[in-house]
Amino acid sequence: MQETQPVTPAGRRIVAAAEELFYERGITAVGVDLIAQHSGVTKRTLYNQFGSKDHLVAAYLAERDQRWRSMVRTAVDACDDPVETVTTPFRVLLTWSRTNTRGCAFINALAELPDPSHPAHRIAADQKSWLRDLFRELAAAAGCSGPDTLATRLLVLHEGALATRPLPLDTLSESTELARALVRASAPPRG
Amino acid sequence: MQETQPVTPAGRRIVAAAEELFYERGITAVGVDLIAQHSGVTKRTLYNQFGSKDHLVAAYLAERDQRWRSMVRTAVDACDDPVETVTTPFRVLLTWSRTNTRGCAFINALAELPDPSHPAHRIAADQKSWLRDLFRELAAAAGCSGPDTLATRLLVLHEGALATRPLPLDTLSESTELARALVRASAPPRG
C-alpha cells in the first residue's frame, strides 16, 4: 500500500467520486473538474489534497485494493473447510462482479497508463502478487500438493474470469468449477 | 468483421500507425494529429478515409483481429496431431506476446470505451467468441469429451494468461501446461 488515504471529509468524498467515475468511464476520459463537481468540492481542494491527477489515480486504486482485500479476508475467515477456503476468492468474485461489471480496475488502469513508473503499475502488481500469495498460503494450509504451481494456476483462472467479465459469456461459473476441481485433485483425501 | 479496410496506400499507413500508437500508448491518450504525423499524412486525409476517430479505432481493432486470426489459422493448419492442435492458440500466444507486451488490445479497448454501442465492443466480443468456437471445433475434432465446457475453460485460461501479461509473473507457461493437461484428460486414449 503506502498510499496513505486522506483523512479529511472532502478528501474521502473525492476518492469516492473518483472510484466510481474512473472505473465506470475510464481514467483518461474523466477530468478532474468532473470529479470535483461530483464530490461537491472545488478543484482547488482536490489539488490541495492530492497534488496531481496521477496521485489521485493512485489513491483511487489503493482504496479499491483495500476494499477488495478486506472483502476477501472476511470471506476467508468465515470459511471453515480448509479445502473450500482455497477457492474463496472465486466466490467473492461472484458477489464483487455483480456491481463491478467493467472488469478488473487494475488491468484497465494499466491499459490506460503505459508508463511503468506510474504508481498504478506497482499497485496492480502488488494486488496480483498478494492474491497469488494468498492462494499459496491457503493451498498449503489445506495440505495441497504443489501449492506454488496451484496458486499460479488459480490466479490465471481468476484473472481470466475477471477479464472476460465485460463479454457476454458466463466464464465465471466455469472457471470457479475448474478451480475447485484443481484444488480437490491436489488436496489430501478426506479422513 | 465487416469493417472494410481502406485500400489506398495512405489509408494503410494510417492504420499501421494507429495500430502501434493505440496499442502502445492507449486510445484516449493518442490524438489524431499524432497518428497523422506518424503515418506521414495530413489530418485531412485521415478524416477523408475514416470520417472520425471512433471509426479509425474500429479499423485498428479489425485489422489487429484479422492479423491475429490468420496467425492462429496458419499455426492450426500446420499442426498434425489433433490433440496438440487444440492448444495451438497458446503456443501462438507465446510468439504473439513477445512483441505485444501490453496485454489484450480488445480488453484494453473496452477499458477505455465504456459505451456498449461503440463498434469496439462488438469486435472484441466477436474475437473472443471466435476463439471459443475454434477451441470447441478443435476439441470436437480431437474427439475430446465435453467440447463445450472444455472450450470455455480454455478460453478463460487463454484470457487469464493474456491479461496478466503486463505483470512480472510468468503465467503463460503455467496456463499452457494446464490447458494441455485439460485437453489430454478429456481426449480419448491413444491407439
Place this chain on the structure above:
DNA sequence: ACACTAGTTCACAGATCAGTATACCCAAGA
C-alpha cells in the same frame, strides 16, 4: 488575540483535443 488548517471562489494560463474550411496539386481515365 493569535495562528493554523480546511475549504471556497474565481479567474487564468498553456496546452491539446476532435473536427472543419479553403485552396491547391497531380495523375489516371473518359
Place this chain on the structure above:
DNA sequence: TCTTGGGTATACTGATCTGTGAACTAGTGT
C-alpha cells in the same frame, strides 16, 4: 481535354484538459 479522386498545406474553431494564483471564510486550539 476535362473531370474526378486521392492527397497536400495551412489555418482555424470551439471545447476541454491539467494545473496555478490570490484572496477570502470559518472553525479550532492555544
